[in-house]
Amino acid sequence: MIEIPNGFFYADPEEWKEKIEPGYRMEYFYREMRRRTGYLMNGDEPEGGEWNYDDQNRESLPKNHPVPEIPQFEPDEVTCEVIEMVEEYFPDHFGEVDSFPYAVTRGDAVALLDDFIEKRLDEFGPYEDALKSGDYKLFHSQLSVYMNNGLLLPKEVCEKALQAYENGNARLNSVEGFIRQILGWREYIRIYYETMMPEVREANHFGFTEKLPEMYWTGKTRMRCMSESIKPVISEGYSHHIQRLMILSNFSNLTETDPRELNRWFWFAYIDAYEWVELPNVLGMSTFADGGVLASKPYVSSGNYINKMSDYCKNCEYSVTKKTGENACPFNYLYWNFVDKQRDTFNDSSRVNFMVNMFDNKKSDEQKEAIYKSSEEFLEGLSRETE
Ligand SMILES: Cc1cc2nc3c(=O)[nH]c(=O)nc-3n(C[C@H](O)[C@H](O)[C@H](O)COP(=O)(O)OP(=O)(O)OC[C@H]3O[C@@H](n4cnc5c(N)ncnc54)[C@H](O)[C@@H]3O)c2cc1C
Numbered sequence: 001m002i003e004i005p006n007g008f009f010y011a012d013p014e015e016w017k018e019k020i021e022p023g024y025r026m027e028y029f030y031r032e033m034r035r036r037t038g039y040l041m042n043g044d045e046p047e048g049g050e051w052n053y054d055d056q057n058r059e060s061l062p063k064n065h066p067v068p069e070i071p072q073f074e075p076d077e078v079t080c081e082v083i084e085m086v087e088e089y090f091p092d093h094f095g096e097v098d099s100f101p102y103a104v105t106r107g108d109a110v111a112l113l114d115d116f117i118e119k120r121l122d123e124f125g126p127y128e129d130a131l132k133s134g135d136y137k138l139f140h141s142q143l144s145v146y147m148n149n150g151l152l153l154p155k156e157v158c159e160k161a162l163q164a165y166e167n168g169n170a171r172l173n174s175v176e177g178f179i180r181q182i183l184g185w186r187e188y189i190r191i192y193y194e195t196m197m198p199e200v201r202e203a204n205h206f207g208f209t210e211k212l213p214e215m216y217w218t219g220k221t222r223m224r225c226m227s228e229s230i231k232p233v234i235s236e237g238y239s240h241h242i243q244r245l246m247i248l249s250n251f252s253n254l255t256e257t258d259p260r261e262l263n264r265w266f267w268f269a270y271i272d273a274y275e276w277v278e279l280p281n282v283l284g285m286s287t288f289a290d291g292g293v294l295a296s297k298p299y300v301s302s303g304n305y306i307n308k309m310s311d312y313c314k315n316c317e318y319s320v321t322k323k324t325g326e327n328a329c330p331f332n333y334l335y336w337n338f339v340d341k342q343r344d345t346f347n348d349s350s351r352v353n354f355m356v357n358m359f360d361n362k363k364s365d366e367q368k369e370a371i372y373k374s375s376e377e378f379l380e381g382l383s384r385e386t387e
């Protein structure tokens with residue numbers, strides 16, 4: 001096999017592979033990459049004095065806050081031909097082809113990059129974790145697909161973001177946050193993949209065996225957060241990071257779905273899904289299927305955080321303030337059910353072991369019984385994927 005060097009990545013996995021093990025976190029790798037590239041560095045010191053400005057990047061979106069549209073392109077002749085073929089050969093396949101808003105040429109991909117840098121990068125940071133009904137892009141770049149297929153190179157993307165900071169057109173917490181996703185996460189994930197394959201493909205730390213809930217294929221559910229996160233995947237093969245992590249993966253974990261089923265769905269469903277990046281995000285970051293090599297804790301939460309970061313709960317048939325019983329938000333009781341059942345894993349993590357104490361010592365016996373009952377009923381009534 002001949003390998004042709006290219007600019008798809010910054011780092012050579014061979015140099016880093018041996019570091020990938022529990023305890024070696026992305027943050028260490030990222031700092032070293034900042035030093036090597038000199039991005040946002042003043043000598044040996046990070047720009048502004050901090051390596052990471054995430055504490056400024058957790059705002060929910062204020063009501064009526066304007067969000068610039070991402071330009072869309074009319075499909076060209078070749079794209080139309082491919083759309084017709086897909087319709088003919090895969091009429092019942094998951095997803096729709098009615099709208100294909102993506103660039104298919106280098107020129108259009110560069111135009112999208114420039115548009116992002118000019119109109120959305122500055123507010124990328126503060127609203128990075130925000131969720132809003134009817135808008136699944138917000139201030140995200142939607143550039144992963146072009147970096148993954150080679151229409152854009154990560155270096156030009158990061159360097160245009162840096163330029164915007166230097167010109168005073170984008171704030172530091174946004175530019176640092178954006179560069180960290182690419183120079184940090186994207187690179188680290190790829191090294192993880194090169195190191196952990198092929199064994200990690202079958203990883204299933206919790207031993208879950210349930211099929212994927214049917215709603216992932218149809219988008220039909222009374223849970224507003226789930227329908228809002230699945231609909232754009234069906235129409236455009238995209239939803240943003242927090243929808244993927246905090247809603248879709250969280251629910252899969254709480255419903256004890258086999259992580260390999262979820263992995264298969266993400267692989268099928270997203271326009272930017274290449275195994276080297278999709279699989280580590282699902283089996284490492286989101287489901288803890290690798291037992292804690294990539295992430296330091298299982299990614300699960302109750303409805304509180306979803307309510308804090310979104311307007312979904314206001315428009316949901318379930319009540320986020322109700323903890324158990326009819327119409328209570330399923331995330332609420334499923335979360336505690338998960339903590340109780342997976343207590344060994346929680347106890348092993350200094351970041352979440354206090355949750356087991358809270359369950360044991362702060363919940364009354366009646367509350368615990370109600371959690372078990374609501375969870376059992378919900379899980380029994382959940383239709384599972386039969387694809
Ligand atoms: C369960 C799950 C599955 C995912 N599957 C994929 C996938 O198939 N393909 C894919 O490219 N990304 C995947 N990601 C990572 C991330 O969600 C997407 O890269 C991002 O949402 C793409 O949208 P964007 O371009 O608007 O990103 P932005 O929010 O604008 O971020 C900028 C860029 O940073 C990079 N980036 C951000 N987070 C990550 C990450 N965790 N891993 C690698 N790169 C990252 C991407 O290149 C992205 O374009 C997944 C994340 C999760 C939690």
Ligand code: SF4
Binds near residue numbers: 226303307319
């Ligand atoms: S109430 Fe629960 S199910 Fe409904 S949107 Fe909020 S978090 Fe999702």
